[in-house]
Amino acid sequence: DGGITQSPKYLFRKEGQNVTLSCEQNLNHDAMYWYRQDPGQGLRLIYYSQIVNDFQKGDIAEGYSVSREKKESFPLTVTSAQKNPTAFYLCASSIITSGAEAFFGHGTRLTV
């Protein structure tokens, strides 16, 4: 059953703690993305990665960190430096070609 899996679905964090959100894909996609969505708003790009051991900041990277040690995994850490971390977090993956369709996970809802 191919797809992209995010865990956990719900996460509660105390202020001052770091938390890590998991994102795994078995689609053999090179590109992976993390987005944040606030209520009633669109998706904002946090980080993206085109290849293992390489990633770039998106529009709102401050207070977040990522790693890409394996092609199929792209975990996101929400650090204590993120002042307003409560949000819905979405992970996506795609192949790297013109206009490639992106596949999204079901999301993680983080509450602080």
Next chain:
Amino acid sequence: LAKTTQPISMDSYEGQEVNITCSHNNIATNDYITWYQQFPSQGPRFIIQGYKTKVTNEVASLFIPADRKSSTLSLPRVSLSDTAVYYCLVGGSPGSARQLTFGSGTQLTVLP
């Protein structure tokens, strides 16, 4: 990256055809136009993609004029289950992982 502009919201009735227009005045030559659908607390789902003229699949049609500065997503005979946010994305040039930049989207509400 090409910026997109969509209406914030639209209402329709069951059985009607709905057309959502997206403006993208600075679209690049290699950019594709892609539409996604998002239900509450779920990740966006790919609907349709095109480069020019008209594209049709089992759920929607996409109309793109010759100048490609706008596009129209057409949903035939909508039902209550089509109530969702619809996002227009422009991008996808080769080698660009930043092809997935979402705007605010259009909230479509289908009424009985």
